[in-house]
Amino acid sequence: MLSQLVHSLNTHFHLADLIAAKNHSDDFNYTRAGYIARRVRVLTFSFALLGILWIPVDLATLSGDYAFSITIARVVLAGALLVIGLSSFKLRSLNQNRVLLGLLLLALGGFYFYAQWVLGEAGRQGFAMGYSFLPFVYIAALTIFPLSLREGFVAGVLVLVWLVLAHLMRGGLMTTPALLDFWLISLLMMIALWAQASYLNLLLRLYRQATTDPLTGLFNRAMLMSNMELAISEAQPDEHFAILMFDLDYFKRINDTYGHMTGDEVLREFAKLVKAHLRPTDVVGRYGGEEFVALLRDVDEQQAQKMAERLRQACELHPIKTPGGETLNFTTSIGVTLSGPGNSIQSLLEKVDDLLYDAKHNGRNRVTFVSMAA
Numbered sequence: 145m146l147s148q149l150v151h152s153l154n155t156h157f158h159l160a161d162l163i164a165a166k167n168h169s170d171d172f173n174y175t176r177a178g179y180i181a182r183r184v185r186v187l188t189f190s191f192a193l194l195g196i197l198w199i200p201v202d203l204a205t206l207s208g209d210y211a212f213s214i215t216i217a218r219v220v221l222a223g224a225l226l227v228i229g230l231s232s233f234k235l236r237s238l239n240q241n242r243v244l245l246g247l248l249l250l251a252l253g254g255f256y257f258y259a260q261w262v263l264g265e266a267g268r269q270g271f272a273m274g275y276s277f278l279p280f281v282y283i284a285a286l287t288i289f290p291l292s293l294r295e296g297f298v299a300g301v302l303v304l305v306w307l308v309l310a311h312l313m314r315g316g317l318m319t320t321p322a323l324l325d326f327w328l329i330s331l332l333m334m335i336a337l338w339a340q341a342s343y344l345n346l347l348l349r350l351y352r353q354a355t356t357d358p359l360t361g362l363f364n365r366a367m368l369m370s371n372m373e374l375a376i377s378e379a380q381p382d383e384h385f386a387i388l389m390f391d392l393d394y395f396k397r398i399n400d401t402y403g404h405m406t407g408d409e410v411l412r413e414f415a416k417l418v419k420a421h422l423r424p425t426d427v428v429g430r431y432g433g434e435e436f437v438a439l440l441r442d443v444d445e446q447q448a449q450k451m452a453e454r455l456r457q458a459c460e461l462h463p464i465k466t467p468g469g470e471t472l473n474f475t476t477s478i479g480v481t482l483s484g485p486g487n488s489i490q491s492l493l494e495k496v497d498d499l500l501y502d503a504k505h506n507g508r509n510r511v512t513f514v515s516m517a518a
């Protein structure tokens with residue numbers, strides 16, 4: 145029963161991806177970090193501005209002692225929020241932006257707790273009562289973030305802690321007002337978790353559609369190019385990498401003989417084979433119709449050729465079954481080159497394209513290698 149539920153949720157949501165970010169790609173994390181940074185900015189600047197604009201209301205409605213202390217707290221909070229908001233322009237990684245969100249909640253929660261401490265019993269009457277609603281406002285504000293369930297839970301707890309501390313200060317956790325607050329904040333937290341995970345799910349879907357080839361699940365051409373550029377820019381000065389260009393042999397004949405559906409199946413199987421043979425640090429994607437490109441990081445001449453040869457053989461030895469029950473063998477030709485310092489991705493692709501042409505010209509189902517390394 146439980147496994148059925150998990151399976152049905154998985155088909156709609158990829159549950160593991162919503163629970164935690166550990167399987168998300170670096171590129172997606174970077175994109176999401178940008179989303180979080182922009183929302184931290186919007187919240188910090190608007191809370192800072194609204195906090196300052198509320199000062200005249202406090203001065204008009206609170207008694208002198210309270211009004212002075214809370215005005216000071218509002219100015220300190222606005223300063224802290226501005227620092228957090230401005231930092232978001234500089235911080236790029238997901239972890240940095242998670243910390244920023246944590247600091248935002250720390251600042252907001254600290255202000256709420258201080259107001260409760262200063263106001264005491266007065267905080268339960270008139271205009272001052274608004275201060276006791278702040279944790280609920282914070283939880284509602286969190287719904288604008290695309291967070292995993294784990295991140296959303298941690299963020300919710302960071303708010304809850306301040307509410308617990310405020311009730312401990314006021315007279316305990318088992319009082320009626322405390323229990324009502326905990327009940328209400330738990331409901332709001334659940335709604336916020338749902339909203340955050342739905343937002344994350346939408347973002348993941350759109351991201352996958354924009355970056356992956358729907359047939360093979362590999363990177364599409366645009367994403368392949370940007371990931372190869374990234375890998376090259378991150379490479380150490382003495383690091384060599386290989387570019388492999390694959391083209392399935394006589395693929396038109398496969399389509400013509402067995403139909404496009406079987407052709408698609410061959411493409412899917414080929415993509416699986418390539419993926420299974422590469423390391424997590426390598427980059428692979430669909431370059432065009434039946435052409436694929438891979439970038440292997442930190443390899444020498446022998447390793448690059450060996451890997452290409454292994455892939456060529458794996459294709460040869462991996463027939464698929466057609467819907468008519470026949471066994472269909474397919475092969476690939478591969479152009480391989482090893483990078484030298486200063487080689488652009490464009491010049492490397494032109495080189496492997498020429499090498500692939502040579503492999504086709506010399507009979508197909510073969511690897512052609514030339515090093516561009518100095």
Ligand SMILES: Nc1nc2c(ncn2[C@@H]2O[C@H](COP(=O)(O)OP(=O)(O)OP(=O)(O)O)[C@@H](O)[C@H]2O)c(=O)[nH]1
Binds near residue numbers: 392403432433
């Ligand atoms: N089934 C299927 N076929 C595709 C897809 N994309 C491209 N093709 C087909 O791939 C074939 C490529 O044919 P050609 O470029 O003539 O190459 P080839 O028949 O593989 O011959 P060589 O490359 O010279 O060995 C064309 O018939 C395209 O229609 C796809 O997504 N699915």
